Amino acid sequence: MADDALYVYGIIKFGFDFDWKEKGINGENVYAINQGDFSALVHDCEEKAYTSEDPNKIKELIVSHNRILDKAMEVFNCVIPLHFNTIIKKTETSPQLNLKKWLENENDRLERLWGKVKGMREYGIRIYYDKDKLMQEISADEGIKESEENMEGKSTGLKYLLQAKAKSKIDEIIQNKINNFKQKFYADIKAISGDAMLSNSRISIDEEKDILLNLSILADKQQFEKIIRTLERKEGKVFSFQIAGPFAPYSFVQNEAQ
Amino acid sequence: MKHNNTGIVELIDRALNKGVILNADLIVTVADVPLLAANLKLALASVETMLKYGVMNDWLTAVPLDKVESNPIESVEIKN
Numbered sequence: 001m002a003d004d005a006l007y008v009y010g011i012i013k014f015g016f017d018f019d020w021k022e023k024g025i026n027g028e029n030v031y032a033i034n035q036g037d038f039s040a041l042v043h044d045c046e047e048k049a050y051t052s053e054d055p056n057k058i059k060e061l062i063v064s065h066n067r068i069l070d071k072a073m074e075v076f077n078c079v080i081p082l083h084f085n086t087i088i089k090k091t092e093t094s095p096q097l098n099l100k101k102w103l104e105n106e107n108d109r110l111e112r113l114w115g116k117v118k119g120m121r122e123y124g125i126r127i128y129y130d131k132d133k134l135m136q137e138i139s140a141d142e143g144i145k146e147s148e149e150n151m152e153g154k155s156t157g158l159k160y161l162l163q164a165k166a167k168s169k170i171d172e173i174i175q176n177k178i179n180n181f182k183q184k185f186y187a188d189i190k191a192i193s194g195d196a197m198l199s200n201s202r203i204s205i206d207e208e209k210d211i212l213l214n215l216s217i218l219a220d221k222q223q224f225e226k227i228i229r230t231l232e233r234k235e236g237k238v239f240s241f242q243i244a245g246p247f248a249p250y251s252f253v254q255n256e257a258q
Numbered sequence: 259m260k261h262n263n264t265g266i267v268e269l270i271d272r273a274l275n276k277g278v279i280l281n282a283d284l285i286v287t288v289a290d291v292p293l294l295a296a297n298l299k300l301a302l303a304s305v306e307t308m309l310k311y312g313v314m315n316d317w318l319t320a321v322p323l324d325k326v327e328s329n330p331i332e333s334v335e336i337k338n
Contacts, residue, residue, distance in 0.1 A: 010277075080278060083273070083275075083278065088284050089284065113278075244267075244268040245265065251272065254278065
């Protein structure tokens with residue numbers, strides 16, 4: 001079947017058409033179609049989405065999509081990533097012309113997005129806490145001490161009631177502490193990054209640990225190093241961290257351009 | 259601090275759910291894409307290190323089930 005559609009990887013700020021040496025999905029030749037200040041990185045394809053019954057093949061397709069974005073970030077300072085499987089079809093006009101019209105119509109928004117993401121990378125940060133250790137750390141809390149002291153010299157029945165009340169109070173204190181930590185971590189990280197947002201990931205990982213925060217952050221090299229130093233200072237018995245990335249700034253372009 | 263061991267899963271999540279989306283009239287739309295829930299679940303489950311964790315618990319909610327002809331999850335075996 002003739003290639004009558006265009007697979008689009010992402011958008012770069014570059015004012016010329018060019019053939020790229022990079023190979024994209026299924027080894028396709030990637031090239032750039034320019035309109036105004038921006039160019040789209042594309043390959044020619046059929047008007048059919050990429051999929052497979054083989055899960056490893058799907059993974060490979062996604063990794064190939066991302067490899068082009070990684071390369072673009074390296075060469076062009078950044079890239080505005082498109083959703084995987086973005087395929088522009090032929091309408092009354094060719095896919096090439098459709099793409100050029102889109103670039104032209106979206107120029108202002110692309111300009112704003114580029115201003116936000118140039119030189120930046122996205123990272124995923126997961127902050128975990130150990131509930132038992134957190135409880136030990138806050139056991140000296142005045143409210144908890146008071147609850148324990150109130151038990152002394154009480155009858156078994158009364159003790160039972162007081163214990164239930166104390167447990168509820170302790171749970172409340174812990175929840176408040178957790179919320180405070182959450183807000184503090186978020187504020188601290190946001191203050192030293194280009195941008196930060198709570199991640200709405202549908203994926204749950206490492207369920208053995210309690211997750212305090214799941215963030216996506218946008219950061220340049222210096223900001224990222226500062227964030228790592230900040231997290232390392234806080235890392236200890238109670239808190240631990242996982243970093244994923246760098247990625248193209250997927251999470252920071254989606255709302256603005258829709 | 260652990261780096262990148264969740265990278266592939268986070269990447270797949272971003273590539274499938276985030277990034278700029280073009281006007282529906284210009285593209286082969288997501289609804290037409292036969293990326294069934296089972297395939298996505300398997301794509302992630304095949305990341306060996308993720309098998310021991312409960313990945314993608316609520317992934318089905320992300321896929322329009324009315325586009326799935328049968329329930330592919332039941333007929334698929336995840337090899338461990």
